[in-house]
Amino acid sequence: MAQARLALALCLALAAPARAQERAAVDFARDVHPILVRRCVTCHGPDTQRAMLRLDARVPAFAGGRSGKVIVPGDPDASPLVQRLVDPDPRRRMPRKEAPLPAGEVAVLRAWIAAGAPWPAGVGPDVASAVHWAFRAPAPQSPPDVRDPWVRNPIDAFVLARLRAEGLPASPEADRRTLLRRVHLDLTGLLPSPEEVETFVADPDPDAYERVVDRLLASPHYGERMARAWLDLARYADSDGYSIDAPRVMWRWRDWVVRAFQEDLPFDRFTIEQIAGDLLPDAGDRTRIATGFHRNTMTNEEGGVDPEEFRVEAVKDRVNTTATVWLGITLACAQCHDHKYDPFSQREYYQLFAFFDDADEHDLLVDAAAVRDRKNRQQVAAASAPVLRQRAQPRDTRIQEAGDFTRPGAPVQPGVPAALHPLAPGAGRATRLDLARWLVAADNPLTARVQVNRLWLRLFGTGLVATDEDFGSQGEAASHPELLDWLARAFVADGWSHKRILRRIVTSATYRQASVARADLSARDPANRLLGRQTRLRLDAELVRDVALCASGLLSRGVGGPSVFPPQPEGVLAQGQVERKWVVSRGQDRYRRGLYTFRWRMTPHPALAVFDAPAGVETCTRRTRSNTPLQALTLLHDEALLECARALAARAVRDAGGGDAAIARLFLFAVQREPTPRERAVLWRLLVQTGGDWTAAARAVLNLDEAITRE
């Protein structure tokens, strides 16, 4: 053995003619695999598979890459693996941008291929495919055969099987009040009424919970709740952004989203209308308004700017947002160069760019009466909805060198990345409608997974893929890959119905678990990735407002319409370059849900910003949940919260007449449960200290961690 190695080494050192070396005894594990690992895996290994090629593992190495097989056993000259190592063109030669391989190493590879390229099992990682998991279609999954009375549906079988493998039990169902409050907040963002609590707690029907879920899915507030998350993805705001930050009329598109969720518009149709509602054969005002999704880009009205620069910026934002929202991939880096980690080239970026480059921004007049009455420009704008409209002549879209629009390169046609499923063939130049259909095509490996993962994220606090914005090779792997695939396929099989997939998830035992901490899980799984319990989640910024309005009874339940102006501290808008007015809404509009608060991009309402509401500058797939003293100050001092505290106090006293019963009402309205004796004692003490100030007691209750948390 040692002698053979010496002989080989000598051969290599002498760099004898290649043919002679092919006869030398080459041992794959000893001689060949180390070369592949040392020279190739940075780009073609477990972390990165440029050109979809992976060379350190047997199956993918023989499967080849984007342009086909790279190893032809028995024929080194016909093997691209060898060809590319000796290519005289340095731009094609591998390893890229590095010195050529020593002749001896090339000779070893030639010899190995000439000998039939034997790759013994057990050398290198045992992986089935070169293609990153997320770029392969979800595979059919059968739920594990887990027999346990805890299991209510297939979701639970996947979760419990994993927990059992870790030797951990699941948690029991949450108590009824917690469960009811949870599912109300998750599906509508509002609190259950005292009557709804009473009914549910006393309902002996085994399907009582399922009936609650059905009632909530039918509620008009379900659409509002679902819409807000979509607005984050769409970078929604009511102003233009940049330094001028002029107001805009986006609410008609926002209302379109609310209604689409409310009516359970299937996600494929929901997608197509928003990307290309103007191009549908049955296009109408409503589908045109849907294209407002991509009119949520920022607009710079500053003097002296190059309009083309900001038009290009907006088109790039449309590409990047589309990729992140539907495909769960980060494409922005491919504006300037080929993607470093995922199989997307700069050319492919500009092919996607071309779809949106063929569209112009347009204001669709939806209220013709405004024009008939010859109203002024502002009033006409208020009667319009921002939409996309296809150009009569397509633009001459070109690659932008280094992402710079002043440096046009080669022309490109609309197209999709080769690493993903192909675009359905059509006549002539592909359009946004083709792209939209491609996003929701049956063979798209990403869209359904990405969307169900986001639903999961909202119901459990963390996605099955924690990096929900990045399903690429730099993202994290799924905690429960089979469950993710099962959900994705179920979503599509159910006709892309949000209501059906949500019903499956929220009626699972997994969702219904108690969120109470467990010592065994805290040590083993502090982030709760194994789902051995539910998670307490601090409510989103808008819901922090909504629950206070609910508890106090002040909430205005109107759905839709122009955005409104609840109270905010003075001086907030003074920070913008152009000082805007904030005239506090009167009447019912003072008490609308947080969803309807007017969003200035550059000077957002501080009560929303402090609780991590995104400003709408770029797509936001997942909000952070900070916990800061500024939040405490907001809940203690915000005028809106004080108003709620006064109303809650009055409501409790009016209902119960005061005393212990009124304390119980405060708790019932705010957190839907009875106070414990110790909690009663705390509130009594506060009442005594403050000379019977029920507003102080109500303010304390609205400030509880529990009040702004979904347990």
Add this chain to the structure above:
Amino acid sequence: MNHGLDPWAVSRRWFLGRCGFGLGAAALAGLGAPLPGAGATGTRAPRRRVRNVIFLFMAGGPSQLELFDWKPELQRRHGEPVPASLLAGKRFAFMDSYFARKLSLLGTTRRFARHGERGTWVSELLPCTARVVDHLAIVRTLQTDVPNHGPAKAMLNTGFFRYGRPSMGAWVLYGLGSESRDLPGFVVLASGVRGPRGGALNWNSGFLPTVHQGVPFRPGAEPIPYLRRPAEIAADTEAETVAGIAALNRERLAATGDPEIATRIAQYEMAFRMQARAPELLDLQGESRAVLDLYGVEPGQPSFAANCLLARRMVERGVRFVQLYHTNWDSHGGPRENLTTDLERVCHDVDRGCAALVLDLHARGLLDETLVVWSGEFGRTPIGEPRETVGRNHHVEAGTFWLAGGGVRPMDLGRTDELGYASVEDPVHVHDLQATILHLLGIDHEQLTFRHQGREFRLTDVGGRVVGKLLG
């Protein structure tokens, strides 16, 4: 409810920041964690000198070749094609082979001169900084791993290129506790055209208790919204209400075992005390005219310099870690990011405030116990990047940062090659900078760890060595 957890055991750990007032590293020992620096292998315990850190984060990556790294050879070879050796196998943010061939070396148009006792080279863009170089340790060999803003900011702030791990300020608070009962231990201030990319992820607490996250104050006349108690609420009522909220939250903490409630309790207590203390902190009227003029600050006008002055006021009041962000240093050459007027503007924005901060801390005897760090997430290339104008690309192999105070020896450290491309002498990786900052705070970076998902994590990931030459 029995969930098998002692809520106070949970919250004790969580409350480290609150209970650790002035206890320093002892806070860790008292909780059974290994004392940083007291490793079994007899690691030397770092001497603690620094109590506070002011981190001036120059977001976007300042061009060291326009500011600190004077390269006569680069000037001489300006316009020459780029040597192939500089490009082979390198990773850049904005570069592909097809146009790499057109690139040429880019000298600077800025005049450099020697300053201070050491004759340190500083360019005309930073005239005020040049006057305080005798206080600065200027390191010209900062290296990082990733060439894009988000990942590189994550590297510098959290030691890892993907956001999600705890930031440096959170680690420091976790390790040392806060010295202020009335103000957050980690405060973030932003100025410039926009906040830093990544937003709150730059100062979050990752898997550390959330009580250690940075608290961002807003720019403008009211840095803390809702700070003032409405007139209709009496002071006594406020105090009694906050006490009642705390008592009720403690009940829920006992029932659920969720450590977020412990954080919430701590934040309410902090919020209550901030009402008394923060107005005084934020009121610059009390500063003398001389001080205001030193910084170039007008009370009520937000600016980087005003944030520098606020930072000094914060460390005086025990805020452990203050981080200032200023954008935009991303001098690619495109619109609003050219190496001429735009770079001049951003230099002008920060120069005076930085120098005033160092002088002011020195004059007050605070510079010994306060470490000032000035750094971007990476440097920029000596290769021109042709856009609307010719700018410079992101560069991971060499950038310049400086440290002042905290017992750091004023010096020039690190040398780049004749073109300013590679760090050839005393390279300092981002992890080394982090290890050094922790060392100055009396923390051994390998000992300050947190167990998460089955392994011990630390700020310096799996790297980092203390830069001994910088220690005074």
